[in-house]
Amino acid sequence: MRLFPDFDSYKKARRLVRLVIGGTVLFVGIMLLVLPGPAFIVIPMGLAILAGEFVWARVLLRRARYHIDRINENKNDSGRPA
Numbered sequence: 001m002r003l004f005p006d007f008d009s010y011k012k013a014r015r016l017v018r019l020v021i022g023g024t025v026l027f028v029g030i031m032l033l034v035l036p037g038p039a040f041i042v043i044p045m046g047l048a049i050l051a052g053e054f055v056w057a058r059v060l061l062r063r064a065r066y067h068i069d070r071i072n073e074n075k076n077d078s079g080r081p082a
Contacts, residue, residue: 015053022049022057 026046032039044064050057 018049018053022046022053025049 023046025042026049029039029042029044029046032042044061047057047061047064051061
């Protein structure tokens with residue numbers, strides 16, 4: 001006896017679990033923008049969970065990585081000795 005006899009129902013269940021967990025983590029991260037906490041760590045974590053199933057989350061995660069890389073490059077190229 002298989003746990004999920006229909007592979008399609010397994011895919012739907014997995015997608016629903018990722019949506020609930022990733023959405024919750026993302027929501028908490030957005031709340032942490034106004035509450036004390038590490039919002040800039042939690043929001044990408046939520047997007048990374050959602051990016052496994054949803055293209056829009058993957059696009060937002062890539063944009064966030066791009067901006068973080070640019071900030072780090074600007075910080076390193078500020079002209080101060082290391």
